[in-house]
Amino acid sequence: MSPLAVAPKKTIGAAGKVKPLSGKSLTAQQKDAVKRLGRDKLVEMLRGMTLIREFERRCEQMYQQRKIGGFLHVYMGQEALAVGMLSAIHSDDYVTTSYRDHGIALSLGISPNPLMAELFGKVTGISRGKGGSMHFYSKEKNLLGGHGIVGGQIPIGLGAAFRAKYMGTDQVSLVFLGDGAVSQGTFHESLNMASLWQLPAIFIIENNQYGMGTSVNRSSSVQDMTLKAQGYNMEGVVVDGMNLLDCYTVVRDAVKKRRKNPSPLLIEAKTYRYRGHSISDPGTYRAKEEIENYQKVDPITQVRRLLEELDWLDDAGAKALTKAVRKEVEDSVTFAEESPNPDPGERSRHVFAD
Numbered sequence: 001m002s003p004l005a006v007a008p009k010k011t012i013g014a015a016g017k018v019k020p021l022s023g024k025s026l027t028a029q030q031k032d033a034v035k036r037l038g039r040d041k042l043v044e045m046l047r048g049m050t051l052i053r054e055f056e057r058r059c060e061q062m063y064q065q066r067k068i069g070g071f072l073h074v075y076m077g078q079e080a081l082a083v084g085m086l087s088a089i090h091s092d093d094y095v096t097t098s099y100r101d102h103g104i105a106l107s108l109g110i111s112p113n114p115l116m117a118e119l120f121g122k123v124t125g126i127s128r129g130k131g132g133s134m135h136f137y138s139k140e141k142n143l144l145g146g147h148g149i150v151g152g153q154i155p156i157g158l159g160a161a162f163r164a165k166y167m168g169t170d171q172v173s174l175v176f177l178g179d180g181a182v183s184q185g186t187f188h189e190s191l192n193m194a195s196l197w198q199l200p201a202i203f204i205i206e207n208n209q210y211g212m213g214t215s216v217n218r219s220s221s222v223q224d225m226t227l228k229a230q231g232y233n234m235e236g237v238v239v240d241g242m243n244l245l246d247c248y249t250v251v252r253d254a255v256k257k258r259r260k261n262p263s264p265l266l267i268e269a270k271t272y273r274y275r276g277h278s279i280s281d282p283g284t285y286r287a288k289e290e291i292e293n294y295q296k297v298d299p300i301t302q303v304r305r306l307l308e309e310l311d312w313l314d315d316a317g318a319k320a321l322t323k324a325v326r327k328e329v330e331d332s333v334t335f336a337e338e339s340p341n342p343d344p345g346e347r348s349r350h351v352f353a354d
């Protein structure tokens, strides 16, 4: 494909504009997603998003009680993105992400127990208590981290895509990154190689509008991040990251197309983080009204309302779901509390090669 033949940028959904899901005004594509997913799967997805929200709430409390130390970056507001997109992949596909990794790990079906235990620094933690919040990792789920260095995960996700193509598997590699990582060199080097070698890498920018306390308007020379895809002769698509159905559809279509004929894709998902950059961020750089405005399109409320409109979940059902999720999170706290600390002799094990 010549550089001039770059596929035009597509937009799926309202992409950040305030347009909540409603059974009465679903687009044809959203209707199709509802039909494909069906009632049970949609309720399960609502449960997945609720699990993230409740897990993060409890993490904040545990941090305040000093049960959790170090860094803590929560995912509240971005739940539709992880749940929608990761519902559309196979269990052997690769996933890489940044330090804001709790929602991604939970959406891959990892139990809250080893995740909470990791935050508590316990030996039963998913990284044996050595990584903490930023370094969830699971060989079993092909989750290649949880990375604290901004942009550090991008070449790793690229390597996984290279492996898939080299070995001739039909796997794809989903590489999640923040808007703040787009100006890092690793992003550009990785996009170049992914396009040059036509690798099955799907780069997903979780544009939550801020990198630490700096708004993306003040840190990026372009606001349409998919323009970066054109620079590397690859496809780019914008999606409403607060909309579960759109997040599911964009990845479903993307992986379907790429399993047999690998090629890279850049997705920009417009989303919003409700909390500060980390637990120690008082958030003085943005107005309360801005947060409230995004909460009007809260991803969880949107899906709950849609399910009610479809008569697929009533108020009692939704309350029971939340109650069950809270119990699951509470059990993870008990599990973490009761787990032993790592043996002090473990300190340098898995840090240096034996």
Ligand SMILES: Cc1ncc(C[n+]2csc(CCOP(=O)(O)OP(=O)(O)O)c2C)c(N)n1
Residues within 6 Å of the ligand: 098, 100, 148, 149, 150, 151, 177, 178, 179, 180, 181, 182, 208, 210, 211, 212, 277
């Ligand atoms: C290479 C590098 N530079 C700077 C930092 C400090 N830092 C940590 S998070 C962050 C902002 C990243 O923002 P974004 O990519 O938008 O992710 P978000 O926190 O919004 O999920 C920065 C600059 C770092 N960890 N690594």
Ligand SMILES: [Mg+2]
Residues within 6 Å of the ligand: 178, 179, 180, 206, 207, 208, 209, 210, 211, 212
């Ligand atoms: Mg950001």
